[in-house]
Amino acid sequence: MTLPISTELICFLVLASIVVIGGIGVVLLSNIVYSAFLLGGVFMAIAGLYLLLNASFVAAAQVLVYVGAVNVLILFAIMLVNKREDLAPIKGLQVRRFVSGLVCSGMLALLIRVVVKTPWAVPGPTAIGEEATERIGEHLFTDYLLPFELASVLLLMAMIGAIVLARRDVLLEDVGTGEPVDQALLEKVKTPVLTEKTTL
Amino acid sequence: MQGFTNGQIPIEAYLLLAAFLFCIGIWGLINSRNAVRVLMSIELMLNAVNINLMTFSSYIDGELIRGQVFAVFVITVAAAEAAVGLAILLSLYRNRVTVDMERFNLLRW
Amino acid sequence: MPEMGALLLSSSTISAPADLLNLGLNAGAVAPEGVVLVALLGTLIVDLAGEKSAARWAPPICYVSLTIALLLLVQQWNAPLEPSFLGSFLADKLAISFRGIVALSTLISLLISWRYAEQSGSPVGEYAAILLAATLGAMLLCGSTDLISVFISLETLSVASYLLAGYMKRDARSSEAALKYLLVGSAAAAVFLYGASLLYGISGTTNIKGIGLALITSPTPLAALALVFVLATVAFKIAAVPFHQWTPDVYEGSPTPVVAFLSVGSKAAGFALALRLLIGCFSAFDEQWKLLFTVLAVLSMALGNVVALAQTSMKRMLAYSSIGQAGFVMIGLVCGTEDGFAAMVLYMAAYLFMNLGAFACIILFSIRTGSDRIADYAGLYQKDPLITLGLSLCLLSLGGIPPMLGFFGKIYLFFAGWASHQYLLVVVGLVTSVISIYYYISVIKMMVVKEPQEASEIVKSYPDIQWQTLGIPALRFALVSCVLVTAVGGVFSNPLFRWANNAVAGTPLLQDSIAIANQQFLG
Numbered sequence: 099m100t101l102p103i104s105t106e107l108i109c110f111l112v113l114a115s116i117v118v119i120g121g122i123g124v125v126l127l128s129n130i131v132y133s134a135f136l137l138g139g140v141f142m143a144i145a146g147l148y149l150l151l152n153a154s155f156v157a158a159a160q161v162l163v164y165v166g167a168v169n170v171l172i173l174f175a176i177m178l179v180n181k182r183e184d185l186a187p188i189k190g191l192q193v194r195r196f197v198s199g200l201v202c203s204g205m206l207a208l209l210i211r212v213v214v215k216t217p218w219a220v221p222g223p224t225a226i227g228e229e230a231t232e233r234i235g236e237h238l239f240t241d242y243l244l245p246f247e248l249a250s251v252l253l254l255m256a257m258i259g260a261i262v263l264a265r266r267d268v269l270l271e272d273v274g275t276g277e278p279v280d281q282a283l284l285e286k287v288k289t290p291v292l293t294e295k296t297t298l
Numbered sequence: 299m300q301g302f303t304n305g306q307i308p309i310e311a312y313l314l315l316a317a318f319l320f321c322i323g324i325w326g327l328i329n330s331r332n333a334v335r336v337l338m339s340i341e342l343m344l345n346a347v348n349i350n351l352m353t354f355s356s357y358i359d360g361e362l363i364r365g366q367v368f369a370v371f372v373i374t375v376a377a378a379e380a381a382v383g384l385a386i387l388l389s390l391y392r393n394r395v396t397v398d399m400e401r402f403n404l405l406r407w
Numbered sequence: 408m409p410e411m412g413a414l415l416l417s418s419s420t421i422s423a424p425a426d427l428l429n430l431g432l433n434a435g436a437v438a439p440e441g442v443v444l445v446a447l448l449g450t451l452i453v454d455l456a457g458e459k460s461a462a463r464w465a466p467p468i469c470y471v472s473l474t475i476a477l478l479l480l481v482q483q484w485n486a487p488l489e490p491s492f493l494g495s496f497l498a499d500k501l502a503i504s505f506r507g508i509v510a511l512s513t514l515i516s517l518l519i520s521w522r523y524a525e526q527s528g529s530p531v532g533e534y535a536a537i538l539l540a541a542t543l544g545a546m547l548l549c550g551s552t553d554l555i556s557v558f559i560s561l562e563t564l565s566v567a568s569y570l571l572a573g574y575m576k577r578d579a580r581s582s583e584a585a586l587k588y589l590l591v592g593s594a595a596a597a598v599f600l601y602g603a604s605l606l607y608g609i610s611g612t613t614n615i616k617g618i619g620l621a622l623i624t625s626p627t628p629l630a631a632l633a634l635v636f637v638l639a640t641v642a643f644k645i646a647a648v649p650f651h652q653w654t655p656d657v658y659e660g661s662p663t664p665v666v667a668f669l670s671v672g673s674k675a676a677g678f679a680l681a682l683r684l685l686i687g688c689f690s691a692f693d694e695q696w697k698l699l700f701t702v703l704a705v706l707s708m709a710l711g712n713v714v715a716l717a718q719t720s721m722k723r724m725l726a727y728s729s730i731g732q733a734g735f736v737m738i739g740l741v742c743g744t745e746d747g748f749a750a751m752v753l754y755m756a757a758y759l760f761m762n763l764g765a766f767a768c769i770i771l772f773s774i775r776t777g778s779d780r781i782a783d784y785a786g787l788y789q790k791d792p793l794i795t796l797g798l799s800l801c802l803l804s805l806g807g808i809p810p811m812l813g814f815f816g817k818i819y820l821f822f823a824g825w826a827s828h829q830y831l832l833v834v835v836g837l838v839t840s841v842i843s844i845y846y847y848i849s850v851i852k853m854m855v856v857k858e859p860q861e862a863s864e865i866v867k868s869y870p871d872i873q874w875q876t877l878g879i880p881a882l883r884f885a886l887v888s889c890v891l892v893t894a895v896g897g898v899f900s901n902p903l904f905r906w907a908n909n910a911v912a913g914t915p916l917l918q919d920s921i922a923i924a925n926q927q928f929l930g
Contacts, residue, residue: 103306110307114315121319124338125326137338144345147312151356156366156373160348163373168341168380175334175384179391185331185398195329202325208632209317216629218309218358219611225360237367241493243432245559248547249374251444252563255540256378258451259570260385262533269528273462274877279528282578283662285722285779313608320601327594336590343597350604359611365604368555368613372600375562379596382566383589386573390582402583 110150116143130176138169155231312353320346333390333397337383344376433491436483436498439476439506440546446472447539454532461532462877466521469535473514473542480507488915494614495553500913502550504752504906505679508759509549512672513542515763518885519770520664522878526774527662529574537574538668541567545676552687554603554613557680561599561644564676565592568669572661584660591653595643602636605629606688615688622691634692637684638699644677645733648706658726663773666722667766670729671759678736678755682748685740686920693743693924700741705835707734712839716846721769721779724846725762728805731843732758735817738824738832743924745908746823748917750816753907757816760896761804764889768798771882775872776865786862787854790869793883797890799851804893806844812896819904 120140124133141164148157226233238246272279319342326339348369355365391397446468453464480503490497517538524531544563551557569592573585607613609630610621622630642650658666685696711731718724736758739751772787772794773779788795804811807818817840824833874883896903911917 106306110311114311117315118318121322121342124342125322125330125335130332130335133335133338137341140342141345144349147315147349148352150307151312151352153352153356153363153366153369156348156352156369159370159373163377164341164345167377171380171384172334172338172341175387178388179334179397186400188400198325198328202321202328205324206317206321209321210314212629212632213310213313213317216609216627218608220309220357222358222611223361225356226363230363230366233363234367234370237362237364241495241553242367242371242555244437244492244495244547245371245553245556248544248556248559248563249371251447251540251543252375252559252566253378255447255537255563255570256382256566258533259537259567260381262530262537263382263389263570263573263576264385269458269530272525272528273458273531274522274525277526279526280577281528281575283575283581283660284523284527284773284777285663285720286777287580320597323597324594327590333586333590337593340590340593340597343594344600347597347600347604350601351607354604354608354611358608364555364613365607368558368604368607371555371559375559375566375596378566379562379589379593382569383586383593386569386582386585386589389573389576390579390586393577393579393582402586 106150109146113143113146113150116140117147131173131180134169134173134176137172138165141165141169152225152227153230154228155234309353309357312349316346316349316353318346319343319349331399333387333399333402336399337380337387341376341380344372348372432493433489436489436491436496436550437547439479439483439510440543442472442476442479443510443539443543443546447536447543450532450535450539454530454536458530458532461530461535462521462525465532465535466517466878466881469517469539470514472539473510473517476510477507477514480510488913490552492556494616495556496547496550497552498550499915500910501682501748501752501917502679504910505549505675505755506546508675508755509542509545509672512668512675512759512763513538515759515767515885515889516664516668516672518881519667519763519767520662522774522876522882523662523664523770525878527575529662534571534574537567537570538665541571541668542672545672548676549679551680552615552683554607554615554618557615557683558596558600558603561680562596564673565596568592568665568673571665571668572657574665575662578660580660581662584657588653588657588661591643595640595650598636599640602633602640605633605636609633615683619688619690622689626691631692631695634689634696635699637689638696641677641681641684642703645674645681645737646707646730647703647733647737648710648730651707651711651730654730655723655726658729659720659723663722663766663770663779666726667763667770670725670766671762674729674733675755675759678740678751681740682751683916686743687916690920690923697741697743700737701829701832704734704737704741704832707731707737708835708839709734712843712846716842719781721781721784721850724781724850725765725769728843728846729762731839732762732805734839735820735836738820738829738836741829741832742823742827743920744823744827745911745917745921746819746826748911748921749904749907750819750823752910753903754816754820756903756907757804757812757893757896760889760892761801761811761813764886764893765798765801765805767882767886767889768794768801771886774879774882775870778865781850781853783863783865784850784854786857786859786866787869789859789862790866791872793886795854797886799854800890800894802847802850804897806847807840808844810897812893812900815897815900815904 120136123136127133145157145160323339323343330336351365351369355363449468450465454461544560547560569589572588575581606618610618646654711727715727739747804813807814821833
């Protein structure tokens with residue numbers, strides 16, 4: 099085994115084990131802050147895998163967007179809603195976890211079987227390697243122009259929507275009649291649903 | 299430019315890793331009681347998809363790398379979805395002061 | 408770069424992006440969407456000037472742009488068929504019909520939204536902008552022929568829907584509905600993506616047609632798995648049982664005009680996606696997906712209509728009834744014949760008018776009374792004959808009573824199902840139709856038959872009917888026109904039949920599939 103090959107293999111194994119262990123940690127750790135940091139680690143390891151796959155642009159995008167934006171956003175959210183909350187125990191929780199674990203491992207077994215059995219069309223055309231970034235740009239302005247433009251609408255709308263939902267100021271009166279309003283559904287519930295709030 | 303050849307690592311290795319990550323994501327989605335953790339599980343699933351796409355792009359479609367473009371779009375959408383999800387979570391937290399999925403039961407499931 | 412050029416030359420069979428630069432985009436095909444986009448930006452700009460300005464200017468901008476979009480769609484109807492955006496989009500007659508249904512449903516949903524949004528104190532300009540973004544996504548979804556554009560338009564529609572569901576941000580129910588919708592929807596999107604990535608891995612392309620060809624030459628177990636993943640997401644979008652759990656919650660917690668859009672516009676886009684993916688991409692697995700969809704259709708019709716019997720909230724009842732209605736439409740999908748597809752298109756159009764008419768009535772009722780409980784409708788006919796009449800006609804049409812529009816749509820669906828030997832589906836459809844008539848009629852009975860002293864407290868203290876308030880005239884216009892089309896459309900339904908048949912006849916995708924099915928039948 100030559101040096102480059104074994105280096106690649108070692109890199110893959112290290113990154114893959116970070117992804118696997120980190121992924122398990124994200125869903126299992128009881129402290130959500132640790133989970134969030136582990137998630138950042140998983141994202142970084144996946145970016146490393148992209149580098150192994152010779153896709154430096156997507157690796158950079160992964161680091162910038164996932165680690166730099168999504169993960170930070172998640173940490174912010176945890177800080178904002180981080181009230182010590184003792185979750186009330188639920189009956190049959192362990193059974194549910196176990197059963198869903200069985201279902202998921204069954205699905206994993208199915209996926210593994212299918213992935214191994216399928217005759218993949220490898221080796222495909224030679225990878226273009228470092229010219230990938232240029233090729234992505236060409237794609238974005240030719241055959242994927244429509245989704246590219248639509249993605250900008252999606253981002254604009256997500257931004258506006260997130261601001262509308264998260265900002266605090268509330269319209270105090272009906273524009274049409276000038277009556278007071280409360281930004282709730284018009285169909286009121288007769289029983290006070292928010293009694294839980296006071297008991298916390 | 300030095301020609302890069304894949305093949306040292308079999309394609310199945312990447313695909314199995316993605317399948318494993320996807321199943322972890324699903325398990326977390328079902329079992330997490332903290333709404334933020336559910337969002338994290340969804341991010342794990344999307345990353346599993348991205349590993350798949352990047353692998354196919356490199357091994358099967360190395361010349362046109364449509365999978366890389368697809369992955370870039372997935373990353374974009376994931377960011378938008380996370381932002382919207384956290385905005386909704388914040389507005390819900392203001393109303394209910396909890397992030398426990400089991401207590402979001404004003405509407406019957 | 409010499410290397411790059413050599414590379415392109417060596418692969419002349421695959422058209423590399425650089426070559427494609429010379430080809431035309433044929434971007435005129437998305438002109439209607441362009442108009443919607445301009446309106447989206449317009450509503451945002453008038454909203455900058457304050458809430459009063461938004462309430463004044465956003466409605467006309469939306470009306471004008473959606474009308475222009477509809478006119479452009481009509482103009483496209485007879486235009487020669489060319490793929491646009493280098494194969495990302497195809498404006499065939501099927502796409503045009505469904506885009507028309509989506510645009511019309513947005514127009515009517517907006518007409519019935521204004522008063523509701525203003526009375527609850529929600530920012531109107533942003534509301535319209537987000538709804539228009541959802542429309543944009545749904546319209547592009549109807550014509551997308553590439554997995555990436557399918558995914559992005561699906562997500563535009565979904566993310567906008569999550570935002571709209573949580574728009575009443577001071578109401579815990581609305582936020583909760585939005586969060587549940589977001590979590591389930593994003594999970595469904597991730598599952599769809601996993602299936603899409605497998606399809607890409609099998610075929611090495613993202614074009615739906617290309618994938619379809621690759622699957623025909625080598626139908627592997629992996630492709631069947633991808634089918635299951637993709638199908639689950641499609642079923643989620645059209646709310647087929649057992650992927651329906653989100654529907655009643657989201658419908659109950661969301662603002663009612665949003666529910667009106669979700670139950671028609673979003674669903675129509677879901678069916679267009681189902682047609683494109685299942686027929687264009689999974690034709691190699693024809694028997695398998697038809698079997699799966701038969702099961703989904705039977706479950707949807709049965710569960711949707713039976714559970715609707717037990718509901719006490721009007722919105723929740725309509726949610727379950729919409730699950731049942733989606734089951735009826737699936738009959739046409741499973742048939743796979745010319746009549747089946749035409750019946751699907753026709754029933755979606757009929758469903759647009761009758762469902763939005765019903766929603767206009769319950770929105771008007773909740774604007775006046777602040778309630779959506781079925782019991783509160785008791786004795787309404789003495790206080791508000793218009794709502795009573797409109798709701799009765801729309802519900803009768805949803806139940807399929809002649810001579811309403813819904814009756815003809817349903818009969819056509821059942822006829823198509825019977826003709827292609829889907830006896831189980833037709834029998835289940837007939838039985839569940841009878842059940843649905845029972846609960847629709849019981850609402851009507853509640854409104855009409857009760858004596859004045861039996862009327863509910865809310866109806867007894869019913870406010871004076873006013874038509875001058877801002878936004879109410881638009882609501883009345885939408886209500887009256889939907890009810891008129893529902894009631895009279897049945898008698899004059901010939902143009903609709905012709906339109907639906909034309910739509911199917913002018914769609915190469917569907918024609919190919921029908922031709923293959925006929926060959927198999929003969930051979």
